[in-house]
Amino acid sequence: xxxxxxxxxxxxxxxxxxxxxxxxxxxxxxxxxxxxxxxxxxxxxxxxxxxxxxxxxxxxxxxxxxxxxxxxxxxxxxxxxxx
Numbered sequence: 001x002x003x004x005x006x007x008x009x010x011x012x013x014x015x016x017x018x019x020x021x022x023x024x025x026x027x028x029x030x031x032x033x034x035x036x037x038x039x040x041x042x043x044x045x046x047x048x049x050x051x052x053x054x055x056x057x058x059x060x061x062x063x064x065x066x067x068x069x070x071x072x073x074x075x076x077x078x079x080x081x082x083x
Contacts, residue, residue: 001036011043019076024069035073037080 005013017037024031045055056064061074 001038005038006043009043010046012041013038014041017080019073019080022069022072026069033069033073035077037077 001015002013005011015036015038019035021032021034024033058077061078064074066074
């Protein structure tokens with residue numbers, strides 16, 4: 001996770017909470033996903049490798065509609081506070 005944040009987003013992060021695995025079906029394949037609460041410790045976030053990326057405060061997650069795979073993740077983030 002730390003390496004990907006550095007390579008793909010140009011930032012250094014500290015992982016504060018890791019979500020338990022979420023099993024989902026994507027394009028007919030079963031996948032296991034994990035999401036993380038991270039704190040940016042160095043660098044300025046950019047979308048180097050991604051055409052569309054948005055940084056939104058956790059408090060604004062309720063303003064968005066998510067697909068079936070992402071909704072449980074957003075719900076989990078809203079119910080868990082980083083240490």
